[in-house]
Amino acid sequence: MILNPQFQTKDSTGSQPTRPEYVPGVLQIKIKNDVVNEVPDLLGATPASIRALRLPSMVDEPFAALRQKRAIRKIVPVFSRKTGGQAFSMAPTSVAAAFTMSVRNSENEDLQGINILHLSKDTNLEQAEKDLRKTAGIEYVHRIPARWACATKTTKKSSDPFVNRQWGLRAINYFQVAPVPDASAVKVAVLDTGMDTTHPDLQNFSTYHHDGASATDIVGHGTHVAGIIAATAGNKIGITGICHCELRMWKIFGDEEAADGEYYVDEVMYQRALNGARNSGVRALNLSIGGTVFTQTESLLIRRLIESGCTVVAAMGNEYTEGNPVEYPAAYPGVVAVGAISETNLRAYFSNTGPHIALTAPGDNILSTLPMKKSAYRDETKYASWSGTSMATPHVTAAAALIQAKNPGLDPKQVAKLLKRTATKLPAMKNKSKTKDFGAGLLNLQTALK
Numbered sequence: 073m074i075l076n077p078q079f080q081t082k083d084s085t086g087s088q089p090t091r092p093e094y095v096p097g098v099l100q101i102k103i104k105n106d107v108v109n110e111v112p113d114l115l116g117a118t119p120a121s122i123r124a125l126r127l128p129s130m131v132d133e134p135f136a137a138l139r140q141k142r143a144i145r146k147i148v149p150v151f152s153r154k155t156g157g158q159a160f161s162m163a164p165t166s167v168a169a170a171f172t173m174s175v176r177n178s179e180n181e182d183l184q185g186i187n188i189l190h191l192s193k194d195t196n197l198e199q200a201e202k203d204l205r206k207t208a209g210i211e212y213v214h215r216i217p218a219r220w221a222c223a224t225k226t227t228k229k230s231s232d233p234f235v236n237r238q239w240g241l242r243a244i245n246y247f248q249v250a251p252v253p254d255a256s257a258v259k260v261a262v263l264d265t266g267m268d269t270t271h272p273d274l275q276n277f278s279t280y281h282h283d284g285a286s287a288t289d290i291v292g293h294g295t296h297v298a299g300i301i302a303a304t305a306g307n308k309i310g311i312t313g314i315c316h317c318e319l320r321m322w323k324i325f326g327d328e329e330a331a332d333g334e335y336y337v338d339e340v341m342y343q344r345a346l347n348g349a350r351n352s353g354v355r356a357l358n359l360s361i362g363g364t365v366f367t368q369t370e371s372l373l374i375r376r377l378i379e380s381g382c383t384v385v386a387a388m389g390n391e392y393t394e395g396n397p398v399e400y401p402a403a404y405p406g407v408v409a410v411g412a413i414s415e416t417n418l419r420a421y422f423s424n425t426g427p428h429i430a431l432t433a434p435g436d437n438i439l440s441t442l443p444m445k446k447s448a449y450r451d452e453t454k455y456a457s458w459s460g461t462s463m464a465t466p467h468v469t470a471a472a473a474l475i476q477a478k479n480p481g482l483d484p485k486q487v488a489k490l491l492k493r494t495a496t497k498l499p500a501m502k503n504k505s506k507t508k509d510f511g512a513g514l515l516n517l518q519t520a521l522k
Contacts, residue, residue, distance in 0.1 A: 091218055091220060091363075092218045093217060093218055093363075093364060093365055094197075094215040094216060094217055094218060094365065095215070095216040095217070095218065095336075095339060096193065096197070097145075097190060097191050097192065097193055097195065097197065098188060098189070098190055098191070098215070098216045098339065099188070099189045099191065099197065099200060099201060099204065099213055099214070099215060099216070100186070100187070100188055100189075100213065100214050100215070100216055100367065100369050101186075101187045101188075101189055101204065101210060101212075101213045102185045102186050102187075102210070102211040102212050102213075102368075102369070103131075103171050103174070103175070103185040103187070103209055103210055103211060104185065104209050104210070104211050105175050105184055105185060106209070107127060107128065107131050107171060107175075107185075107209040108127070108168075108171055108172045108175050108176070110128070111125060111126075111127070111168055111171075111172045112125075113176075125168040125169055125172070126168055127167065127168045127171065127209075128208075128209065130207070130208045130209065131207060131208060131209040131210070132167070132168075133207070134200075134203045134204055134207050135167045137203075138191065138195070138200065141192075141195075142192065143191050143192045143194075143195045143200075144166070144167070144189065144190075144191060144192075145190040145191060145192060146166070146190045147166055147167055147170040147187055147188070147189050147190070148170065148187060148188040148189075148190075148340050149170045149171070149173040149174035149177075149186075149187050150174070150183075150186050150187060150188055150340055150343050150344060151174065151178045151179045151180065151183040151184075151186055151343075151344065151347060152173040152174055152177045152178065152179075153177045153178070153179055154173055154177045170187055171185070171187060174186060174187050179347060179351065180347065180350075180351070180376075182372070182376060183347065183372075183373075183376075185211065186343075186369060188216070188339060188340060197215060201213055201214070201215060212368050214367050214368060214369070215365075215367075216339050216367065217363050217364070217365030217366075217367055217370075217400070218363045218364075218365070219337065219342075219361045219362060219363035219400075219401075220361065220362060220363060221264075221265070221291075221293050221360060221361055221460075221462055222360050222361060222362050222387035222388070222389050222390050222460045222461040222462040222465070223293060223296070223360065223390070223458050223459065223460030223461075223462035223463060239415050239434065239437075240300075240433075240434030240438050240463075240467060241312065241314070243413070243415075243417075243433075243434045243514065244314075244433065244434065244467060244471070244514070244515045244516060244517045245516050245517050245518035245519075246312075246314060246517050248517075248518040249517050249518050249521055252305075252315070252316075252474065253315075253474050253477040253478045253521065254316060254477060255315045255316055255317040255318075255473045255474055255476070255477035256316055256317060256318060257318065257477070258315075258317050258318060258355050258356065258473045258476045258477050259278070259317070259318045259320055259352065259353055259354045259355055259356075260301060260302070260315075260317040260318065260319050260320065260354065260355070260356045260357070260358070260469065260470075260473045261320045261321075261322060261345075261349040261352075261354040261356070261357040261358065261382075262294060262297055262298055262301065262319065262320070262321050262322070262357075262358045262466070262469075263322045263324050263342065263345045263346070263349070263357070263358070263359055263361075264293055264294030264297055264298075264321070264322075264323070264324065264325075264358075264360060264361075265289050265290065265291040265292065265293040265294040265295075265323065265324075265325045265335070266280075266282060266285075266287065266288065266289035266290070266291075266294045266295070266321065266323035266325065267280060267289055267294050267295050267298050267321045267323075268288075268289050268295045268441075268442075268443035268444055268445075269287065270444055271295065271299075271441050271443070271444055271454075272304075272307075272309050272310070273299060273303040273304050273307070273309050273310040273311060273313075273441050274295070274298055274299060274302070274303060274304070274441055275304060276302055276304055276316060276317075276319060277298070277302070277319040277320070277321060278318045278319055278320050279320045279321070280320075280321045280323070281320075281321065281322045281323065281345065281348065282322075282323035283341060283344070284326075284338065284340075284341060285323055285325065285326055285327050285338065285341065286327050287323070288327070288443075288447070289323075289443050290325070290327065290335060290447045290448070290449050290450070291325065291335055291447075291449055291450065292442045292443050292447070292449075292450045292452065293360070293462065294321065294323065295440075295441050295442055295443050296440045296441060296442060296456075296458055296462075296463070297358060297360050297440070297462060297463070297465075297466045298319065298321060298441065298466075299311060299313060299440035299441030300313065300314065300438065300440045300463060300466040300467060300470070301313055301314060301315060301317070301319065301358065301466045301469055301470045301473075302314075302315060302316065302317055302319045302470070303440065303441055304316075310441065310454075310455055311439055311440060311441065311455065313470070314466075314467065314470035314471065314474070314517075315470040315471075315473050315474050315477075317356075317470070317473045317477075320349070320352065320354060322341070322345035322348065322349065323341065324337045324338065324341045324342040324345050325337050325338065325341075326338045326341075329449075335449065337361075343369065343370075343373060346370075346373040346374065346377060347373060347376075349377060349382065350373075350376055350377045350380045350382065353380075353381075354377075354382050355381060355382055355383065355472075355473065355476045356382065356383045356385065356469050356470075356472040356473045356476060357377060357382050357383070357384050357385065357469070358385055358465055358466050358469040359384065359385065359386040359387065359401050359402075359407075359465070360386075360387045360460075360461070360462035360463075360465045360466065361386070361387065361401070361462075362386070362387050362388070362389035362390075362391075362399035362400065362401075362402060362424075362461075363399060363400055364397045364398065364399055364400070365400065366400055366403075366404075367400075370400065370401060370404075371404055374401055374404050374406075374407060375404070375405075375406065378406045378407075378484050381483060381484065382484060383408060383469075383472040383476070383484040383487045383488065384401070384404075384406070384407045384408065384484070385407070385408045385410060385465055385466075385468050385469040385472060386401045386402040386404075386407050386408070386409055386410070386465065387399075387402060387409075387410060387460070387461035387462050387464070387465045388402050388409050388410060388411045388412075388423060388424040388425070388426070388429055388461045389402065389423075389424040389461060390422040390423065390424065390460050390461055390462075391422075391424055392421065392422055392423055392424050392425065393421065393422065396424050396425060396426070397424070398424075398426055398428070399424060402428065402429075403426070403428045406484065406485070406488075408430045408431075408468060408472070408487075408488050408491065409426075409428050409429050409430050409511070410429075410430065410431065410432065410433055410461060410464050410465045410467075410468045411423045411424065411425065411429050411431075411432040411433075411435075411461060411464065411509070411510065411511060412432060412433065412434070412435025412436060412459075412460065412461045412463065412464035413432045413433070413434060413435065413436070413464070413498070413510075413514060414435075414436040414437075415434075415436060415437070417498050417499065417500070417514065418500055419432070419500070419509045419510065420435050420436045420459065420461075420464075422459070422460065422461075423435065423461055423464075423509075424461070425508045425509045426508055427508055429508060429509075429510070429511035430468075430488060430491065430492055430511045430512065431468065431491055431492055431495045431510070431511040431512045431513060431514065431515055432464065432495075432498075432510050432511060432513070432514050432515070433464040433465070433467035433468050433514065433515045434463070434464060434467060435459060435460055435461055435462075435463045435464030436459045436463075437457045437458075437459055438457060438458060438459065438463040438464075439455060439456070439457045440455065440456075440457075440458070440463070441454070441455060442454055442455060442456050467515055468491065468515055471491060471515055471517055471520055472487050472491065474517070474520075474521060475487050475490060475491070475520055475521065478521055490520055491512075491515065491520060492506075492511065492512035492513075493512070494516050494519035494520040494522075495511070495512040495513035495514055495515060495516055496513045496514040496515075496516045496519075497513045498510055498513055498514055501513060
């Protein structure tokens with residue numbers, strides 16, 4: 073999975089650059105379990121027996137063709153407990169070994185056989201996908217879609233960085249909630265660019281997973297999202313987060329700039345983070361990302377999260393002026409899709425619309441935390457106002473956590489229903505109960521927690 077950072081640079085014509093639909097050179101493959109029935113146990117195997125590993129000829133044929141062209145770069149059994157998502161080399165036995173580990177050592181039974189295949193840049197990905205799809209023993213194969221962060225850099229400037237800090241909290245009636253429920257026992261996950269754990273307003277986090285990458289939040293997007301949810305309230309520092317919860321951060325970005333100067337998520341880290349959140353008992357999960365392509369693997373991981381009792385909240389996307397596309401993961405069934413409003417209670421100009429939108433939240437000029445130090449990508453530090461459905465989404469994630477704290481027996485469907493039923497109907501909705509611009513209306517924390 074690929075994730076463009078929140079700031080999109082403009083090309084020489086002043087237009088937004090065309091975003092890629094898919095990650096180049098990568099295919100996701102789920103094999104059927106019986107493919108590896110005849111492969112010997114790898115644990116305790118001798119080097120000679122490992123070198124002799126082979127898949128059934130009907131399954132191996134397309135991979136042999138790719139190997140002959142030196143097209144296979146590496147293969148990753150994503151959910152293997154033994155490898156921890158580490159790649160196998162391009163050796164002839166790597167496909168058989170990776171497939172075997174993906175089936176026999178999977179973290180969860182329903183994720184057995186899921187692998188990521190990295191191919192050379194000159195490989196015809198469409199043709200490879202077609203060939204593999206026709207191969208016996210392969211349950212499905214698909215390209216990995218692009219996902220980008222749903223935030224934009226605000227154009228408003230202020231000499232006082234705290235001048236707008238309360239408008240989002242006022243808009244959702246945060247100050248009318250007394251007392252705010254203690255959500256310290258509710259596990260809340262953020263999957264994003266990481267988090268600055270040295271920030272004085274972000275000391276209530278529980279765990280920070282950044283496997284395979286540094287702990288540094290280069291972009292700052294994840295730190296900003298985390299602050300909206302859980303910046304420490306009442307510490308006389310900076311801003312007030314919406315809820316005191318057990319915050320768990322998963323960094324899903326790599327640390328290196330791509331050739332186009334942007335940062336991209338590591339697809340293995342992302343998929344493992346979704347499953348890690350599921351296995352750790354997370355009750356609310358924030359995905360301030362979006363992209364235009366559906367995939368079976370992401371759909372499966374999110375469906376399993378929801379079935380485990382986790383309310384998944386995702387951003388509608390910021391591409392309204394670029395065709396207003398349907399974006400995922402917000403459009404997956406059961407996900408609470410969030411749009412953004414401005415301070416005037418109108419739809420933020422960038423916020424995508426559609427029939428799958430659940431509700432809206434403040435998303436324009438939202439002040440929150442940023443890493444304490446500058447990076448090559450970002451000059452702003454400590455606090456700044458950013459805009460996007462990325463900023464609206466954590467308002468709703470935090471609300472879901474507070475609802476779980478007050479009503480721990482509610483399942484994700486009931487939480488979503490409560491959020492929508494108690495939303496404030498906005499004047500622009502013209503007395504309709506739901507619209508494609510606003511969903512059920514504006515998040516109302518006061519009525520949701522009655």
